[in-house]
Amino acid sequence: MTVLVTGGAGYIGSHMVWALHDAGEAVVVIDNLSTGFDWALPGDVPLVRGDIGDEALVARVLSEHGVDAVIHFAGSIIVPESVANPLKYYKNNTANSRSLIAACAAKGVDKFIFSSTAAVYGDPEIIPVPEDAPLKPVSPYGTSKLMTEMMLADVAAAHDFRYTALRYFNVAGADPRGRTGQSTAGATHLIKVAAEAALGKRAHLSVYGTDYPTEDGTAIRDYIHVADLVGAHALALERLRQGGDSAVMNCGYGHGYSVFEVIEAVRKVSGRPFETRMEARRPGDSVRIVADASRLRAELGWQPRHDDLTEIVTHALAWEEKLAKRNS
Known part of the structure; x- marks a missing residue:
């Protein structure tokens, strides 16, 4: 049995991929x-x-590697x-x-885990937001992911095919062992950007919106450590392998931090001031x-092991320092 990770x-x-590899799983990647x-x-x-839009390529990989499950991140x-560019996202x-x-349907690959998003909820009225909350995305990103969820549900109804959509x-x-992390140039993730600013990779950090109806005026998000998220995928895969039915599940800790709280955490852990605009x-x-x-x-x-903002920031900063050495 081989797992395809897109x-x-x-x-x-x-x-x-590292988590599957550590567990002794056979893995193939399309990227x-x-x-x-x-x-x-x-x-x-x-x-x-x-x-992954090349069906012939995907079909060949599924056959040649004996793929029985797909975890779809691409x-x-x-x-x-x-x-600004909705057509890019719908493609x-x-x-x-x-x-x-x-x-997957053509090749009989019947286990599928999908990387979905909380953006399918838009501005939820209920906090914390449950999976059965109204789905009202406010961006093409959220809509593009919701459309894929809808396709998965329809395919599961029509074929021998089961999926888990993780929102x-x-x-x-970053990986606590320092093997990988967020490495894409120009990434927009707040903790990544703040870590870059703390290390001097960015001249400043922009805070988008200080007039939200929150305690300090900035937006609030539920930050989940990537290792805990990956752990949820591994459990979802095991559940499908044991015959579990299709499901949609939220992936978060159930509490949030404001933009200013995250910035303060990065400043504290790094010990370095940086400009915010x-x-x-x-x-x-x-x-x-x-x-x-x-x-x-x-x-x-699922039992998270890294539900701590300081730990999340510490791992992110450590990866940024390693990445800086790699790219120097």
Whole structure:
């Protein structure tokens, strides 16, 4: 049995590949390396450079490697960019996912884990937000992911095919063992950007919106350590292998931090001041998104091990320092 990881050379994907590799799983990766890096992978994991929208390529990989399960990370993830360039997101996230799912259905690959997002909720009225909350995305990014969820549900109803859609909240941190991390230039993740600013890689950090209806005026997010997120995927895979039915689950800790709280944590851990600049709100950003992850805990037995903002920031900073040495 082999697991195909799409986007496996990227941020979350590379952590997933390392976790599977550590567990002795056979793994193959498809990645076009537009935002990923081949050096982020274990040296003995096959990397097929290509696009998941290429059904013939995907079908060949599924057959040649005896793939029985897919963990799908490949796609575009920047909310403001999706507002400015929606067609890119409907191609990379929706159309290409359709091609990947079609190849799986044709080859009889019946276990599929999808990297979805809390952006499908838009501005939720209930906090923490449960999976059955109204789905009202406020960006093409969120809509493109929701459309893929809808396709998965329809395919599962029509074929011998089961899936788990994991709705991520804000993923942060890096591999505690320092093997991989968020390495993409120009990334927009707050903790990544703040770590870069603390290390002098950026001249300043922009705070987008200080007039939100929150305690300090900045947006609030539920930050989940990438290692805990990957652990949820491993449990979801095991559940599908044991015959579990299709499911949708939130991935978060159930509490949030404001932008200013994150900035203060990075300053404290790094011991370095850095400039912040107040900017207008960005289109597509929500006020407050915090997960109700009780389904994940109950159905998968998920127990996070890194639910600590200081630890998340520490790992992110350590990776930035290692990345700076690598790129010097």
